[in-house]
Amino acid sequence: MCFRRLAAVAISLISLALLAGCGGAPPRQQRARVEVVLLAGGGARVDLYAAGRLRSDADVRALARRIAGALFPGAEGIRVRTGKDRGAPFARAEIDRAYRTGRRPFLRIDTSGAARELAARGFDDTAMKLRLPPVPATVRPDISGNQLWHLREGDPAPVIGIGMRPEPARWAGVMALPLLGALGVALAFFVRRRALAAPAAGLAVAAALLALPLGAGRHGADLGVAGLLGGTALDVASAAPLTALPLGMPAAMLLGAMTVRSLRGPAVRNGNEAPPRDTGVFW
Known part of the structure; x- marks a missing residue:
């Protein structure tokens, strides 16, 4: 009987200690x-x-x-x-x-x-x-x-x-990139001298490569914070400088075609075939 009583007392004390420990824990933040x-x-x-x-x-x-x-x-x-x-x-x-x-x-x-x-x-x-x-x-x-x-x-x-402190001039600066890209693509594809077409295509490619490092798509925020544009007009103005990126793709393809042709040399022509004109792309 004494052993049973001691065991019951021990179990009771352990249970009380566990309950006290659980109840005393700090509440979770x-x-x-x-x-x-x-x-x-x-x-x-x-x-x-x-x-x-x-x-x-x-x-x-x-x-x-x-x-x-x-x-x-x-x-x-x-x-x-x-x-x-x-x-x-x-x-x-x-x-x-x-x-x-x-x-x-x-x-x-x-x-x-x-x-x-x-x-x-x-x-x-x-x-x-x-x-x-x-x-x-x-x-x-x-x-x-x-x-x-x-x-x-x-x-x-x-x-x-x-x-x-918005600076709208920053947007005007990056907006020059798609304008230069469009000018370069137009000259590269339609100019009659390859000596001018190649630099023009290079200009368009350079404008496309500079668009991301210069944060071309971020400077539209200057127009919005300054209160010059808002809503859909602000969204369009923010995305407009990024159009320099797609303009660089045809210019890069044109430069590649020029490089391949210069490495391969002129094609062999028949005697009655007229020589091609020295044009930028439509050779």
Whole structure:
């Protein structure tokens, strides 16, 4: 009997110790991630990655709407939807007019309201990433240098100042690439002298090769941030410098044909055949 009592007491003590250990563990922190993207036309979007920690998609959309409203007070027409990014569910809030475009637009984002909304839903530590249009800009404070902040319960929420300096002349500079490419292709295919056709084709190829290193498709953002273009016109202007790329393809093929012909030499002709004219392409 004594042995049974001792065994029962030991089992009871072990069970109590296990229960105490489980009950004393600190609660698991709720984490979320917010990405704030400023668009070139004056709009913005807020992506909330916390869908797996809330009860329904409706809760995620409602929280994303409140966060967007807190980050951009006074914004109208906030549209919210849910989606997946690499398998991770998220909610996206889209805002048409988040800041005023112009020569030197400045935007102040107070994250305290968003931090309160997140803390009220149990998110103790939220990483907030800021993405800007590809224009010269200054962001303060930015201690990390990566435009990344943490919204933690109990810590002061940062107030972010963003100053952008668009330079529309940069778009005009890269827009010269497709113009040079078109000129080079036209001269290469229709000029009557091969001595001019070959350099013209080389000019078109060089313009195509320079398009990507010079960021030809990025400088349309300068027009949008400056308030010169918006909507479909901005999309067309952003893509226009990239037309230098397809113009380089026929020019490269023409250079290849010229090279092959120069290496092989002139073809043998019959006695009654007239010699070909020294043209650029239609030989």
